[in-house]
Amino acid sequence: MKRTAMELAALASAAMPGLDIVQAAASPDDPRAFDSAIVTDTDNNHWRVRAPRHSQAAFRLETEIQVLSGFTPAIRAHLPFRVPSVAGAVQIDGLRTFIYHQMPGAPIDLATITQAETQTIDDIGRIIAAIHKLPSAVVETADLPAYGAEQSRARMLSELDQMALTGKVPADLLRRWENAFEERQMWTFVPRVVHGDFDETSLLIDRNRAVGVTAWTDLHIGDPARDFMWLASTGSIEFRDAVISSYHRHMKLPADQVDLHLMRRAALAAEFSLGKYLMSAIHASDDAVIAEAQSMLKDLAADIDHTGGHDVGQQFWEPVATAEPVGISDEDASDTEPAAPSESAPVETVEEEDHDDTDDVQTDTDVESTEAQGTASDVDQVPGDNEEPDTDDDEQTEPIEDSQTADRQDGGAELVVHSLTDAGEIVRHDAPQPTAEDDDTQPISWKVVQENLRKD
Structure with a gap:
């Protein structure tokens, strides 16, 4: 009444x-x-x-x-x-x-307050910060509720399910809100004492200073974004950002504790409040208010469809994939371990040795190029890709297979035949040598020779 x-x-x-x-x-x-x-x-x-x-x-x-x-x-x-x-x-x-x-001052409308002076805006941020820093005993003494971050999210999800059952909320809004609730990154805030019903009507302004706060009916411990819902209704981004900046300045939080999703949850709560308004009308069986709430929800859905609406986290958050190095296979990547040289350790001279030996190999290759061609003539026939190798001459096919493997490993360099003496010395042969059962006299690549030298 x-x-x-x-x-x-x-x-x-x-x-x-x-x-x-x-x-x-x-x-x-x-x-x-x-x-x-x-x-x-x-x-x-x-x-x-x-x-x-x-x-x-x-x-x-x-x-x-x-x-x-x-x-x-x-x-x-x-x-x-x-x-x-x-x-x-x-x-x-x-x-x-x-x-x-009655306290000094009076509420002013949102359009007027957005044009307020800098000092007034700073007062608003300081007031909200002071509320959020109130001792929890204020809430506990009054036996008021306290909700953690996950509890707040779960409660709103439960309310969303009830809204969906009515069939009176546009499906696009239901999906939008559900996606926001599922974005866990948004719901990692630190619960604080919150006013719960803070807006321009509960703020008293006297001579361009914010001096008082009324309407303490919804005080509780919960999501601090609740006290910023009213900012989602203003079209002045400058005013909204100035209030948020003032709030963070007066909260005096370390940079790693600043709530980066504060306004996203505030905008979500502002939209969601229309659904809660509908539910309260349904529980009261007030057909006129139900129709009004449905109309407001349809207008909201149309506005979001046209403008995109506020960022309320409607997209799922996923970690950014790290690009894999190009040109390295999985097998090579698992076998290769990057190593940084120690400043105190001496620099290895393997690279220099490899350079000298490679020059020798290149010289030997040039000298023996015609001999290598003559060696190829001693082979009866090189088996093709689709031909079976001659089973009677297994010993001659082995050097060819080794040569093909070595070519792939050494970038196509020709082989030079060497043998290992009993004294452990490597001897180069200018003419092709007959094969023997001893593996030490089989043709080997220069890479294998280098490995043996290092072992010795």
């Missing part, structure tokens, strides 16, 4: 006998839950009257009384803003109406 400002003034007089009210004016508040007015007495004192419209709103008001009782004089003294204090209460139709001492 809606009450006028004069009716609220009468309730104030009943709650505070002897109060002589001379003026009453409506005050901005949540029109779905409360009726509010500012009344003035004969001594020019101002009082705020707040009456619930239904039992759920009454419960929220009772919760606020508990919250305000937790703001001890010591806590209030350290806050950079004023907090309401209760002056009296009266019960009517089973619901209690509360009267508060």
Whole structure:
């Protein structure tokens, strides 16, 4: 039941006998839950009257009384803003109406506040930071809820399932929100004491300074992004960024603890609140509000389809794949281990030795090129790709197979025949040598010779 400002003034007089009210004016508040007015007495004192419209709103008001009782004089003294204090209460139709001492300042609309001076914007960031740094005892004393990051995500997922069952939420929105809830990277915030209902209507501005905060009905420990939902409604990116910057500056957090997804979750919560508005209307069986909520959800879906909407993490986050080195096979990569030379260790001269030996091999190859061709004539026939090798001359086919393998390994260099003496010396032969059963006299590549030299 809606009450006028004069009716609220009468309730104030009943709650505070002897109060002589001379003026009453409506005050901005949540029109779905409360009726509010500012009344003035004969001594020019101002009082705020707040009456619930239904039992759920009454419960929220009772919760606020508990919250305000937790703001001890010591806590209030350290806050950079004023907090309401209760002056009296009266019960009517089973619901209690509360009267508060009116604080300086008044709420201003969002369009005006976005054009506020730099000092006002800094005040807003400082106030939100001060709320988030309140001791948890304020919440615990009032026996208010506390939600961790995963609990917050799970609760919203459960609410999403309930919304989907109604069939009244556009499918595109359901998918968008579900994808955001599944992006775990967004849900790693540090839970803090949050106001829960912070917006431009709960902020009191006096002479371009933010001086007070009202509407403490939803205080709890949870996602700090809840107190930034209202910024998702502003079209001024400069104002939004300035408030966030001021908030981070007054929080004084290390760079690695800054919540990088704060506004993404705030924008998501702002969209999701329309779905919660629909659910509350369904539970209340209010057809008019249900139709209004459905219309708002359709408009939101159309706006997102047209503009893309806010970034609420609708894309799954995946780690960036690291490109594999080009030109190295899996087998080579597993066998090769990069090694950095030690500054104190002497530089190896293997490269220099290899260079000298390679020059010798190149000289020998040039001299023996005609001899190598003559060697090829001693072979009866080189088996082709599709021909069977001569089984009667196995010993002659082995050097050919070795030669083909060596060519692939040494980049096509020709082989020079060597033999190993009993004294361990390597002797080069200018003419082809007959094969023998001893493996030491078989033709070998220069690479094998180098390996044997290093072993010795």
